[in-house]
Amino acid sequence: MKFHSTRDTERRGFTSAQVIKQGLADDGGLFVPELIPTLEADEIKALSALPYDKLAAKILSLFLTDYSRDELEEDCTIAYGKDKFPEGACKTNKIVEGTYALELWHGPTCAFKDMALALMPRLLSRAIVKTDEKRSALILVATSGDTGKAALEGYKNVERIKIAVFFPEDNVSRIQKLQMLSQEGDNLCVYGVRGNFDDIQTEVKRIFSDVKASESFGESGYFLSSANSINFGRLVPQVVYYFYTYLDLTNKGEIEFGDSLNICVPTGNFGNILAAYIAKLMGLPLGKLICASNKNNVLTDFLSTGIYDKNREFYSTVSPSMDILVSSNLERLLYFTCGPQKTAEYMQALSACGHYRADEAALAAINESFVGYCADDREVLATIKHFFDEYGYLCDTHTAVALSALEHYRNDTGDMTATAVASTASPYKFAKDVYSALSDDDSQDSVSAMYSLSELTHVPIPTPLVGIESRELLFDGVVYPQDIGESVLKFINENQKHIS
Numbered sequence: 001m002k003f004h005s006t007r008d009t010e011r012r013g014f015t016s017a018q019v020i021k022q023g024l025a026d027d028g029g030l031f032v033p034e035l036i037p038t039l040e041a042d043e044i045k046a047l048s049a050l051p052y053d054k055l056a057a058k059i060l061s062l063f064l065t066d067y068s069r070d071e072l073e074e075d076c077t078i079a080y081g082k083d084k085f086p087e088g089a090c091k092t093n094k095i096v097e098g099t100y101a102l103e104l105w106h107g108p109t110c111a112f113k114d115m116a117l118a119l120m121p122r123l124l125s126r127a128i129v130k131t132d133e134k135r136s137a138l139i140l141v142a143t144s145g146d147t148g149k150a151a152l153e154g155y156k157n158v159e160r161i162k163i164a165v166f167f168p169e170d171n172v173s174r175i176q177k178l179q180m181l182s183q184e185g186d187n188l189c190v191y192g193v194r195g196n197f198d199d200i201q202t203e204v205k206r207i208f209s210d211v212k213a214s215e216s217f218g219e220s221g222y223f224l225s226s227a228n229s230i231n232f233g234r235l236v237p238q239v240v241y242y243f244y245t246y247l248d249l250t251n252k253g254e255i256e257f258g259d260s261l262n263i264c265v266p267t268g269n270f271g272n273i274l275a276a277y278i279a280k281l282m283g284l285p286l287g288k289l290i291c292a293s294n295k296n297n298v299l300t301d302f303l304s305t306g307i308y309d310k311n312r313e314f315y316s317t318v319s320p321s322m323d324i325l326v327s328s329n330l331e332r333l334l335y336f337t338c339g340p341q342k343t344a345e346y347m348q349a350l351s352a353c354g355h356y357r358a359d360e361a362a363l364a365a366i367n368e369s370f371v372g373y374c375a376d377d378r379e380v381l382a383t384i385k386h387f388f389d390e391y392g393y394l395c396d397t398h399t400a401v402a403l404s405a406l407e408h409y410r411n412d413t414g415d416m417t418a419t420a421v422a423s424t425a426s427p428y429k430f431a432k433d434v435y436s437a438l439s440d441d442d443s444q445d446s447v448s449a450m451y452s453l454s455e456l457t458h459v460p461i462p463t464p465l466v467g468i469e470s471r472e473l474l475f476d477g478v479v480y481p482q483d484i485g486e487s488v489l490k491f492i493n494e495n496q497k498h499i500s
């Protein structure tokens with residue numbers, strides 16, 4: 001299987017190892033497989049007895065054909081093992097008849113990014129060898145909170161990779177800060193930055209395109225790489241859990257094999273929901289894919305009008321991982337729908353004037369699978385309370401966006417098809433807002449709210465978060481945005497942790 005860029009009309013081919021190493025194509029496009037492998041119904045049914053890691057290796061092997069099945073099985077077994085996912089990699093939880101939570105947060109950092117970031121570092125480590133690369137990889141991460149911790153956990157102590165994480169010193173929750181600053185591992189460093197997420201992101205992007213910077217990293221024996229969801233290596237592990245959930249629901253007799261299952265996903269960068277679409281293209285009997293947004297509803301507008309317009313106000317919401325105006329992975333959907341020529345034109349328009357309009361045929365094709373709905377903070381908090389009071393189901397703010405959107409969709413269309421709602425974070429990761437939704441008390445910080453929430457609901461706090469406030473902090477560096485490059489160089493040259 002070869003891959004090419006979403007913007008390349010000549011469809012130049014790359015191997016999966018090259019794609020995982022490089023992340024973004026040279027023309028600014030995203031890598032996509034030349035075709036989506038399909039499975040017959042009986043082939044899918046035959047997968048229903050597989051444990052998660054074996055299923056993952058099987059699905060990955062259809063895309064990553066330059067990795068052997070043994071390599072993939074070994075990597076998936078390590079990535080999804082009991083030490084990282086003691087309760088299993090993903091759990092399907094019935095909330096009420098016909099509505100299921102696809103819980104993706106039982107990993108080391110209690111957020112769904114673990115599902116991909118537990119595995120991707122191993123794929124990258126192998127890609128370095130497969131492409132005969134002499135240098136090691138340096139993963140540079142700008143994070144607004146969640147990605148940083150998941151990336152640190154995933155990349156820690158992985159061979160031939162180092163990782164440096166930069167977060168806004170004053171703009172992450174106390175839980176997020178504690179999670180990152182207590183990170184152990186001998187190939188990583190973490191810095192707070194005096195600036196907001198945008199300042200950090202801008203500087204990190206600048207470093208990626210700075211020829212001089214990459215020369216100095218090269219001299220130290222490193223090339224820069226990204227842990228972002230534009231990397232196909234992060235996308236393909238996410239296809240797996242849609243298969244797992246569908247089969248799990250048939251195994252439990254909740255649906256019949258062959259029945260249609262709708263999927264509802266709290267969406268930011270459009271990676272998670274695109275993975276569901278890929279599963280559907282592969283032959284899994286999925287119905288509508290409901291794209292749920294918060295008040296930053298650029299995707300809701302796009303899916304109803306075909307106009308994507310990022311020139312709009314940015315809102316900070318209680319579901320911060322979905323506060324996003326440019327959903328990068330939408331580019332892959334455009335490519336699957338209208339090919340490289342039009343995709344390149346749309347992306348050109350987006351970068352030149354901040355908007356584009358997909359033509360009618362493209363929108364109609366997209367709407368065969370996708371619909372978009374959104375919910376504001378008030379609805380989200382009310383939804384958290386409603387689901388806890390009514391069904392005893394405790395969910396986080398992102399999952400609540402999806403549950404609200406699903407209700408809008410069902411009211412609008414009357415489509416009551418069984419639906420799996422992607423649950424993307426433990427409620428305890430966003431304990432302050434979840435607790436205030438249930439109690440009207442918003443005076444607590446995120447750590448004390450975690451304990452109050454547990455007292456109130458009797459839902460146990462996930463092990464990785466218990467006692468987080470008393471963990472030893474291993475990093476204390478705070479820098480200005482313009483010093484990020486310098487700090488990274490110092491880190492790789494000293495080849496040791498920055499310990500306070």
Ligand SMILES: *Cc1c(COP(=O)(O)O)cnc(C)c1O
Binds near residue numbers: 111113229273398
């Ligand atoms: C990243 C994230 C999302 C958004 O996922 P995308 O793949 O970017 O659409 C939703 N919820 C949580 C908790 C996240 O961390």
